[in-house]
Amino acid sequence: MSNTFEPKIYDIPDADVAWCPGCGNFGIINELKTALAQLELDPTQVVLVSGIGQAAKMPQYVRANMFNGLHGRSLPAAVAIKMVNPNLVVIAESGDGCTYGEGGNHFIHTIRKNPDITNIVHDNQIYGLTKGQASPTTARGQVTTLQFDGVIVDPFNPIAVAVALDASFVARSFSGNLQLTVELIKMAIKHKGYALIDILQPCVTFNKVNTYQWYRENTYLLPDSYDPTDRQAAFKIATDTSKLALGVIYMNPNKPVFEEQLAPYQIDKTPVALRGLE
Amino acid sequence: MSMEKKSEISIVLSGAAGQGIQAVEHILTRVAKDSGFHVFATKEYMSRVRGGNNSTEIRISAQPVKAYVDRIDILVPLNDNAIERLRHRITEETVILGATRYVGKEKNSIGLMLEEIAESFGNKIYENSVAIGVLSGIINANEDAVINNIKAYFSKKSDEVVKANVNAALKGYEIGKSLGLKFEITPSDEVKKQHLLNGSEAVAKGAIASGCNFISSYPMSPATTVFTELSRLSKQYGILVDQAEDEIAAANMAIAAWYAGARAMVSTSGGGFALMTEAISLSGMIETPIVVHLGQRPGPATGLPTRTEQGDLNLVLYAGHGDFPRIIYAPGNLCEAYELSAKAFNIADKYQIPVFILTDEYFLDSFYNVEDMPEMKVERYVVKTDENYKRYLLTEDGISPRGIPGYGKGLVRVDSDEHDENGHITESAEVRKNMVQKRLRKMEKIVQDAVPPKLFGSEDYKYLIITWGSTQLIVKEALETLGRKDVAMLHFSQVYPVPTIAKEYFDKAEKIIFLEQNATGQFANLIKLTFDNVDTKNRILKYNGFVFSVEEVIEAISKEVE
Numbered sequence: 001m002s003n004t005f006e007p008k009i010y011d012i013p014d015a016d017v018a019w020c021p022g023c024g025n026f027g028i029i030n031e032l033k034t035a036l037a038q039l040e041l042d043p044t045q046v047v048l049v050s051g052i053g054q055a056a057k058m059p060q061y062v063r064a065n066m067f068n069g070l071h072g073r074s075l076p077a078a079v080a081i082k083m084v085n086p087n088l089v090v091i092a093e094s095g096d097g098c099t100y101g102e103g104g105n106h107f108i109h110t111i112r113k114n115p116d117i118t119n120i121v122h123d124n125q126i127y128g129l130t131k132g133q134a135s136p137t138t139a140r141g142q143v144t145t146l147q148f149d150g151v152i153v154d155p156f157n158p159i160a161v162a163v164a165l166d167a168s169f170v171a172r173s174f175s176g177n178l179q180l181t182v183e184l185i186k187m188a189i190k191h192k193g194y195a196l197i198d199i200l201q202p203c204v205t206f207n208k209v210n211t212y213q214w215y216r217e218n219t220y221l222l223p224d225s226y227d228p229t230d231r232q233a234a235f236k237i238a239t240d241t242s243k244l245a246l247g248v249i250y251m252n253p254n255k256p257v258f259e260e261q262l263a264p265y266q267i268d269k270t271p272v273a274l275r276g277l278e
Numbered sequence: 279m280s281m282e283k284k285s286e287i288s289i290v291l292s293g294a295a296g297q298g299i300q301a302v303e304h305i306l307t308r309v310a311k312d313s314g315f316h317v318f319a320t321k322e323y324m325s326r327v328r329g330g331n332n333s334t335e336i337r338i339s340a341q342p343v344k345a346y347v348d349r350i351d352i353l354v355p356l357n358d359n360a361i362e363r364l365r366h367r368i369t370e371e372t373v374i375l376g377a378t379r380y381v382g383k384e385k386n387s388i389g390l391m392l393e394e395i396a397e398s399f400g401n402k403i404y405e406n407s408v409a410i411g412v413l414s415g416i417i418n419a420n421e422d423a424v425i426n427n428i429k430a431y432f433s434k435k436s437d438e439v440v441k442a443n444v445n446a447a448l449k450g451y452e453i454g455k456s457l458g459l460k461f462e463i464t465p466s467d468e469v470k471k472q473h474l475l476n477g478s479e480a481v482a483k484g485a486i487a488s489g490c491n492f493i494s495s496y497p498m499s500p501a502t503t504v505f506t507e508l509s510r511l512s513k514q515y516g517i518l519v520d521q522a523e524d525e526i527a528a529a530n531m532a533i534a535a536w537y538a539g540a541r542a543m544v545s546t547s548g549g550g551f552a553l554m555t556e557a558i559s560l561s562g563m564i565e566t567p568i569v570v571h572l573g574q575r576p577g578p579a580t581g582l583p584t585r586t587e588q589g590d591l592n593l594v595l596y597a598g599h600g601d602f603p604r605i606i607y608a609p610g611n612l613c614e615a616y617e618l619s620a621k622a623f624n625i626a627d628k629y630q631i632p633v634f635i636l637t638d639e640y641f642l643d644s645f646y647n648v649e650d651m652p653e654m655k656v657e658r659y660v661v662k663t664d665e666n667y668k669r670y671l672l673t674e675d676g677i678s679p680r681g682i683p684g685y686g687k688g689l690v691r692v693d694s695d696e697h698d699e700n701g702h703i704t705e706s707a708e709v710r711k712n713m714v715q716k717r718l719r720k721m722e723k724i725v726q727d728a729v730p731p732k733l734f735g736s737e738d739y740k741y742l743i744i745t746w747g748s749t750q751l752i753v754k755e756a757l758e759t760l761g762r763k764d765v766a767m768l769h770f771s772q773v774y775p776v777p778t779i780a781k782e783y784f785d786k787a788e789k790i791i792f793l794e795q796n797a798t799g800q801f802a803n804l805i806k807l808t809f810d811n812v813d814t815k816n817r818i819l820k821y822n823g824f825v826f827s828v829e830e831v832i833e834a835i836s837k838e839v840e
Contacts, residue, residue: 012702047683049534052694059691060703065683066691067537068703069530070560076494076527077534081683083518084492084538088684109523264491264516272491272518273539273682277660 005040007033015061019054024201027175028122029058032093034178035185036064046089049078051103054129055095055122055201072102075110075119082115083259085273089189093120097127100136100156107158111165111194115258118188119196121158122175124203125210132206142209158198160238163231163250168193170234170250174215175201180246187248193257200244222247229253283462286339287417288349292364293356296328298406302354303334305410305427310338311474311647312423314465318343320644322824325499325583331363338417340464344611344646345752348827352416352459354409355380373459375412377405388457395453396446400438404446411447415454417461424451469647476645477637477748478503480612481571484619485543486515489656490569492542494520494531496550499583500639501573504545525550529557529568536567537692539660539682541623543569548577548590555597558632562602564692565670565678565717567626567633570594571619574638576823585823586639588747588795594634595774595804601714603629603721606774607729608636610750612648614771615641618729620654625727627659629720630680636773638795640825641748663688668699672712676719721775728777735766741839742787746770746801749793749826756831765839773801776808784812791838793831797821 010033019025036046048059052071059066065088069077078092099107099121110119127133132145136156143150162170169191173181181199188195200219202212222245228234234250259265264272289306291299303319310317318337324330335350337343348367354376355361361374361384368374374381378389390412396404407428414424428447432440475483482504495505509519518540522528528544535542546554551572561568572594576587594606605625609615619635626633663681667688671678678699683690691701696713698704734754741764745753750769757767768783770776784790784805790813792802802814818834820826 015702043689044687045684047538057703060693063689065689066693066701067534068691068693068695069534069564070556070694073526073530073557076522076530077537079520080492080494080531080534080540080542081538083520084535084540085682085684088538105523106527109527262518263512264518266513268516271539271684272516274685275491275516276489276656276658277539277662277685 005037007037010036010043010063012061012063017061018057020205022204023054024124024175024203025055025058025122027178028120028181028199028201029061031175031178031181032058032120032185033062035182035189038182039186039189041089045087046091047081049074049081049090049092051094051098052129053095053098055093056098058093072098072106074098075103075106078117079110079113079115079258082117083262083272085271086116086259086265087271090117091120091189092117094122095128095135096121096123096125096137097135100158104136108161108165111162111167113258114168114194114255116192117194118185119194120185121196121198122201123158123198124201124207126203126207128203128206139209145206157238157241158196159249160235162196163234163238166231166252166255167196167250168252168255169195169248171195171197171248172244172246173197173199174219174246175199176212176215177246180221184248192253193255219244219246222249283460284351285463286337286341286343287351287461287463288347289336289338289352289354289413290333290350290364291336291354291356292331292333292360294329295323295326295332297356299332299334299356301431302406302410303336305431306413307336307474307645308427309410309414309419309423310417311472312427312470313420314467314470315339315417315419315463316342316469316647317474318345318644318646320346320640320825323584331357331359333364338463340466345755345828346640346644346825348829352413354413376409390453395449399442399446399449401442404443407443407446408450411450412454414447415451416457416459417463418455421451424448472647472649474645475612475648477612477615477642479507480615481619481635481637482507482511483651484616484654485569485623486511486517487616487651487654488620488623489541489658490543490623491516492518492532492535492540493545494522494528494535494542495545496522496525496528498547498550500575500642501545501547501550501571503642504571504573525553526556529554530560533557533561533564533566533568537564537682537690539685541627543571545571545573547573547575548593549580551590551593551597559598559600559602560694561632562598562600562604562717563694565630566692567630569622569626569633569635571635571637573642574636576821582823584639586795586825587821587823588638589797589800589821591636591773591796591800591804594636602631602717603724604632604634604774605724605772606634606636607771608747608773609641609771610745610747610769612646613651616651617654618771624655624657627657629677629724631720636747638748660685662686663690669701670697670699670713670716672699672716675723676716725775725778728775729772730777730779731768731770731783733766733768733783736763738763739766739786740764740788741766742783742790743767743835744770744790744792744801744805746773746794749795752826752828753793753831755828756835759828760832760835762839765835770801774804776804781809781812784809789816789838790814791816791818791835793818793826793834795820795826
């Protein structure tokens with residue numbers, strides 16, 4: 001590993017981090033920087049795109065290009081950036097509320113498009129920034145700061161939806177598992193096409209159910225023998241919520257990449273952004 | 279029927295959707311143009327794919343014609359209830375011409391066996407070609423122009439079908455000439471070289487001339503046509519096109535595309551734009567441009583999907599939470615649409631703000647012959663960044679040099695939160711104040727860049743008619759017909775910020791009359807808000823979904839000017 005690509009090159013030294021002590025986001029930011037360093041990506045070539053929420057603050061603390069847009073809109077913005085400059089590494093990063101709630105329609109249609117972007121979702125199964133209301137992934141029955149008698153709807157299953165939509169790369173990780181998360185982020189970035197990593201992450205302040213210990217007890221690592229290109233098997237794993245699988249759950253490497261099919265790139269591969277510039 | 283020879287004709291085709299009105303309009307207008315006649319056409323249609331009742335007006339003249347009139351010289355009914363629907367526009371002078379079964383026993387009618395003639399050439403579906411021929415004969419169009427345009431229209435069909443249609447049209451042409459209707463339109467060689475252009479094409483082509491290379495939109499009448507045109511030309515001009523899942527995505531994409539280095543636009547109507555308002559505010563905060571084409575139709579809500587109105591000025595004027603600058607253009611003719619569409623990209627890039635092009639259904643769906651459009655320059659303001667690059671550098675004029683990611687050694691960090699010069703989130707009261715002032719400071723230069731309003735008519739006016747957007751050419755023709763030296767029109771193609779020079783025009787008028795295609799006089803209200811001591815109470819307003827006609831404007835203005 002060359003010295004120029006240590007995780008600390010992505011540090012923003014004077015950043016005033018707004019996360020609670022012990023927040024799962026600290027694990028994820030470390031994992032992201034480590035993955036970027038291991039892939040030897042220059043910060044000027046990386047764009048972190050986010051919506052709004054505690055997870056969406058991530059790009060504020062990572063030295064790279066940043067598009068911190070509106071709540072729910074990380075994916076449309078990321079798709080557009082990739083269309084205009086396919087040379088950039090584009091990572092859309094936000095929370096479960098932002099991506100699956102406010103941005104639910106974009107989640108569906110971005111998967112359909114299959115742009116070559118990485119979608120990291122910090123899934124803490126609760127709303128943090130707005131102080132503890134249910135998120136789309138909060139379990140039925142869980143009492144929150146708004147749902148006093150417990151949540152009365154079923155949780156959204158992002159993995160099952162992604163598999164159902166034939167997403168080209170679907171993975172789940174846990175923020176407490178550094179090695180796995182780094183590996184999955186690297187795989188997702190290298191994967192040609194849309195790559196989802198749903199990262200389970202404790203919210204130490206507002207989610208007293210899904211704690212570090214809960215995630216350790218309720219997750220398991222997919223065995224090496226598991227074939228992620230088997231869609232039926234993937235769907236079975238995705239819908240089995242008794243225990244949550246970690247690793248690459250599904251992959252379809254044969255899907256056309258969205259931006260490569262667009263008119264301006266049929267003959268000339270120069271990014272539209274750079275045309276006419278020296 | 280008594281008729282002197284007229285140098286202008288207004289033909290109206292009326293029928294159900296899917297009955298070939300569009301084909302007749304398409305071919306006949308080209309035949310007329312290629313014959314050297316000035317042409318104008320506009321349509322009104324119902325919000326349905328089949329059936330209902332639609333009509334198209336085609337004006338053909340020795341003089342330039344560019345506006346809608348109520349008058350019908352020849353009405354061509356294409357179904358049973360075509361005539362009843364237009365009864366209020368039929369006068370003693372109107373000739374009703376068409377298939378015997380639709381013409382019936384109308385006064386001044388000429389019934390033709392169109393279907394039977396078509397059948398004699400092999401198929402009754404050639405009926406429209408016969409009709410085109412008849413109309414071409416009446417205006418004494420060039421025979422080659424008839425043949426060539428019929429051929430071009432059916433070029434994808436078999437040789438046999440092409441030939442049958444040409445022969446059917448020529449038979450019609452012969453009949454048309456023999457009818458003895460008194461139209462004599464002097465052709466002009468200049469017109470032959472010109473192009474037919476509609477509002478949608480003018481907006482789309484202006485955008486392309488200014489280097490537009492990205493469009494993300496969601497289909498919505500009447501703005502879809504601009505989207506379609508850019509998609510059609512995407513290969514030729516290297517345009518990234520995405521039919522987004524919704525307008526929210528479309529607008530957020532366009533802004534992110536500008537961020538990454540594209541020149542992007544969205545095309546939508548009021549209801550779609552309502553969903554884009556959060557993105558407009560984002561554009562204001564992250565100082566990343568967006569060009570919005572908004573083709574207005576009557577609201578609220580779904581309103582009248584295929585009709586026209588100028589009811590969304592307030593919407594674009596106030597869209598988006600928070601204070602930030604914006605510019606709104608409202609072209610009054612095709613050349614202005616082309617120029618302002620192009621300018622929108624340059625100005626959006628220069629000031630890093632949202633810029634709007636406000637049109638409407640009437641404007642987008644109307645067309646006439648135009649000369650070549652003026653040359654437009656692409657003015658791109660992207661800078662190459664260095665290591666110390668600050669996206670929101672505080673500057674005297676409020677404009678921070680705009681870099682794009684991956685171009686230079688710097689990082690481009692934009693943030694929808696309030697931010698410091700580096701684009702980093704902040705809650706510092708001082709930084710907040712500085713940034714608000716920086717963003718609003720751009721207004722000083724923006725005002726200097728304003729497109730001044732245009733005066734039509736004598737400088738020595740007593741009465742001043744105020745218009746904006748698509749009503750320009752209707753009122754222009756009305757004033758020309760009225761022929762009064764004391765009545766002039768001031769037309770605004772930039773409605774916001776209101777050009778300061780406008781006050782000088784207002785001050786010279788004895789009476790100011792606002793003419794708008796909406797129910798409340800939205801522009802008059804904006805003027806009232808902008809200037810002291812401008813009387814805005816005289817308003818001619820129309821909001822039934824149909825465009826002002828020249829005759830209607832003459833009548834309304836006559837009442838106001840005594």
